[in-house]
Amino acid sequence: MRYFIFFTAGLLLLLSSCSKDKVEAPVFDVSTDALHYKAGSAITFRFSGNPDNLTFYSGEDGKKYEYRNRTSQPGKLQVQFTSLVQWGIRNNLSLFATTQLVGKIDSATVKGVQWTDISNRAIFSTGADNTPSGAIDLSDFSDSGKPVSVAFRYTDVKSTTAQQNRWVIRTFNANAVREGASTPLAVMADAGWTAISFKNPQSVWTITAAQLLMYGGAIGAEDNEDWVISKPLDPNFIKSDVGYVLKNISSPIADFTYTYTKPGIYKVSFLASNRLGQTAKENLKEMTLTIEP
CATH class of the missing domain: 2.60.60 (Lipoxygenase-1)
Structure with missing residues (x-):
């Protein structure tokens, strides 16, 4: 009977430890006052939730989420x-x-x-x-x-x-x-x-x-x-697009203001993530902004 008690206590402790180590998907959302703005106007992005990490991709050249892992393109x-x-x-x-x-x-x-x-x-x-x-x-x-x-x-x-x-x-x-x-x-x-x-x-x-x-x-x-x-020059090389880190695990989430200087239609991406060791869960939120002259 005593061995059963020890076994049960150990199992409960293991399950408790696994529960603490589990990575939850980040609960996160973003909103703006409008989807149309004038070039040069300040745009405020408001967030809900509190992910460990948050990265902003503006949708401008060199800053597009879909190209974050791209290293090659014919040139x-x-x-x-x-x-x-x-x-x-x-x-x-x-x-x-x-x-x-x-x-x-x-x-x-x-x-x-x-x-x-x-x-x-x-x-x-x-x-x-x-x-x-x-x-x-x-x-x-x-x-x-x-x-x-x-x-x-x-x-x-x-x-x-x-x-x-x-x-x-x-x-x-x-x-x-x-x-x-x-x-x-x-x-x-x-x-x-x-x-x-x-x-x-x-x-x-x-x-x-x-x-x-x-x-x-x-x-x-x-x-x-x-x-x-010269060394061999690879015309197909292209730098991966990069995002701007708005938050890491040690900083609080806060509203963010950004200004587009050129008119255009931009797909804006926010990548939220929670990470523990090698395990990560992500949540991507996107919106399309029209920037007018």
């Missing part, structure tokens, strides 16, 4: 750079692109892939500093759905009657373009440049966060062939 690659050439104006800098470069970048892989010379799509310096290349459309590469690597190739020869020249790439930008909007993929500092020298290892590309620099050397310098290659 077109576009790159731009500015350049300077000094000490001999020669067309000895070329621009290349490939979709075949994967893994470690070394001389063997650079020679082993198929590169396309796209120099005719860009404007290079003829002596003026910060010469803009113009927007270079690489849709024909990004349509493959594969990441694209771009490279600058410098060549010069010992028989040059003047000193070999100096090229500087001042700026670099790569973007994924979609319906007039663009997602930044890389700038000079984070384009993952790798320098490869095939001729004259005494003169190579100098890579910094601010620029790319190649100087072939004085009169009589050895033949040069030097590449500087």
Whole structure:
């Protein structure tokens, strides 16, 4: 009999503990005074309930609930750079692109892939500093759905009657373009440049966060062939949309005021959640607001 009592007491304690650990779905609602507002007007959202966590998605670009987990969307690659050439104006800098470069970048892989010379799509310096290349459309590469690597190739020869020249790439930008909007993929500092020298290892590309620099050397310098290659640039990459955290478990719920500056129709989302350890319960409330001019 005594064992039965102990067993029963233990079972009741276990059931009580499980009950305390159970996560309840958040009881939550939101309301506004109207569904139509003028751009620039303050909108007050009023809440009922008290969820542990509450996140607001305004419905504006980059802030949409339905895209919170999106990391990929078809895009077109576009790159731009500015350049300077000094000490001999020669067309000895070329621009290349490939979709075949994967893994470690070394001389063997650079020679082993198929590169396309796209120099005719860009404007290079003829002596003026910060010469803009113009927007270079690489849709024909990004349509493959594969990441694209771009490279600058410098060549010069010992028989040059003047000193070999100096090229500087001042700026670099790569973007994924979609319906007039663009997602930044890389700038000079984070384009993952790798320098490869095939001729004259005494003169190579100098890579910094601010620029790319190649100087072939004085009169009589050895033949040069030097590449500087970007990391693969994925035109399908897109940042996930983000929400604004209105409440966490340690803060009370309160009315929230927000202002839309542009006219449009916005699907507004509020994600409420209760969480315990790895277990979570959610409650999504949405409304459509019309913002007039």
